[in-house]
Amino acid sequence: MVMAQQFEPLILVLSNTPASDPGIDFAGSRHIHYPAMTAILRIPCSAMIRPDVILYALTHGFDGVCAAGDGPECPYLGADCVTRTAKRISEAQNLLKEKGIDPGRLRMSGVCSVCGEAFAKCVRNFSNDLKKLGPQPKPDKPKSGAGADR
Helix, strand or coil: CCCCCCCCCCEEEEEECCCHHHHHHHHHHCCCCCCCCEEEEEECCHHHCCHHHHHHHHHCCCCEEEEEECCCCCCCCCCHHHHHHHHHHHHHHHHHHHCCCCHHHEEEEECCCCCHHHHHHHHHHHHHHHHHHCCCCCCCCCCCCCCCCC
């Protein structure tokens, strides 16, 4: 008897180096469970997240993107980081809507340096929400190069 394979969403977490990374590392060092299909990409500041990068991730293999925000402790922008990050996420959600992608595939969460359990819970909840949405459709790969007509 062959069992159907359950969909496990692939999640990209955009983690800022000064604040979120220590919290995510804390979750790992404490062996706090969160979905294995989670990739972490470190960035210096969450306000640097570009909407087109989120769109690219969702159209090239990821089922969801989680932006882990710095908060007012950002060493680059201070308290203004929260406002700028929220604006970027809003722009990204609008871009996703324009492209026919459910904006629920993008989540923003504050993760501080000691928030390992909160991070893990956020990713687990996001994964469960993405399971309800199902896999993000992948684009067809264009045929190009030598032998493409074969």
